[in-house]
Amino acid sequence: GGVLLSTWTDRDLSLAGRVILGGKKKPYSKLVRFEEPLLRIPQLAIHLNRDVNIKGLILNAQNHLPPIFSLQKKSSPDEILKKMISGKLKCRPADIIGMELSLYDTQPGTLAGPEGEFIFSGRLDNLASCHSAMNALAESTKKDPVTRVIAFYDHEEVGSETAQGAGSSFLKDVLERITEDREIFFRAMAKSFFISADMAHAVHPNYSDRHDAQHMPIINGGLVIKSNAGQKYATEGLSSAWFEGLCKKVRVPVQKFVVRSDLGCGSTIGPITAANLGIRTIDVGNPMLSMHSIREMSGSKDHEAMTQAFKEFFTESSSPGKLE
Numbered sequence: 001g002g003v004l005l006s007t008w009t010d011r012d013l014s015l016a017g018r019v020i021l022g023g024k025k026k027p028y029s030k031l032v033r034f035e036e037p038l039l040r041i042p043q044l045a046i047h048l049n050r051d052v053n054i055k056g057l058i059l060n061a062q063n064h065l066p067p068i069f070s071l072q073k074k075s076s077p078d079e080i081l082k083k084m085i086s087g088k089l090k091c092r093p094a095d096i097i098g099m100e101l102s103l104y105d106t107q108p109g110t111l112a113g114p115e116g117e118f119i120f121s122g123r124l125d126n127l128a129s130c131h132s133a134m135n136a137l138a139e140s141t142k143k144d145p146v147t148r149v150i151a152f153y154d155h156e157e158v159g160s161e162t163a164q165g166a167g168s169s170f171l172k173d174v175l176e177r178i179t180e181d182r183e184i185f186f187r188a189m190a191k192s193f194f195i196s197a198d199m200a201h202a203v204h205p206n207y208s209d210r211h212d213a214q215h216m217p218i219i220n221g222g223l224v225i226k227s228n229a230g231q232k233y234a235t236e237g238l239s240s241a242w243f244e245g246l247c248k249k250v251r252v253p254v255q256k257f258v259v260r261s262d263l264g265c266g267s268t269i270g271p272i273t274a275a276n277l278g279i280r281t282i283d284v285g286n287p288m289l290s291m292h293s294i295r296e297m298s299g300s301k302d303h304e305a306m307t308q309a310f311k312e313f314f315t316e317s318s319s320p321g322k323l324e
Helices: 077-089 124-138 170-179 182-191 237-249 270-277 300-315
Strands: 013-021 028-033 096-105 110-112 118-121 193-197 223-226 254-257 280-285 287-289 296-299
Touching: 013 077, 028 077, 077 096, 118 124, 118 300, 124 193, 124 287, 124 296, 124 300, 170 182, 170 270, 193 237, 193 270, 193 300, 223 237, 223 300, 237 254, 237 280, 237 300, 270 280, 296 300
Parallel strands: 193 280, 223 254
Antiparallel strands: 013 028, 013 096, 110 118, 118 296, 223 280, 287 296
């Protein structure tokens, strides 16, 4: 889907990421994060762009999105940044041989609304699903013959075809090593169930025509099961029915999402994992607005409901069985 570029303008931004340092024997990496605002991407004043409210904000990624970092003339931006990083990591600027840094919004997440019913935050897609899964696994029964696994991947938004992405052999390799026997691994996959949890599109009250009239999930209306005839989502009849029954056990409401027939459909790691493992899969997510904006919006009740559904999943000893 990509990023909503306009939302990154006029925000208080800072830097975080990985720094590569030269070691005595080989390079090594350290993480760094600056808490204070350091950069900004200012919009052009309306006096110089009179048609912006009529024609919309059009941004050229190369020309219009470089952030303003410093006005110093004695030192280059690279020198300034290395000096700041060296102060953080207690090293010399000369020790820094590489940087993999990203901008981020310094405004923290918050509960909002008259009753705290909303969550306003960056990166809800898809850290919210990761948070629910991690909480559910941490609180699940310790003694259980069933192997429970969660996998958090990098690079889902750029295609997943990396060593750290869902398109890699990482998950399959780990699961096969757990079973220790290839034949047992194949049997285990046939009996297993995979939940691909990625946030879903709530209907926008100002743009309700962008949804199919029969599939309009709302914030705090419950967890969303996502389906697509073109297999952009991995949900199929049996996986949907089984998971919906699981949600019913713990009184978690369920909504359905199918994209309009005349719109393209985004995808998830669900179809990738289903194809790599041959495992029965469902695509689910909580409804949200402003997906891929620097500042997203979801429901606090939905987050609790997803966590509850995942807890039930991790304690459920049965599964829908092998693919048929």
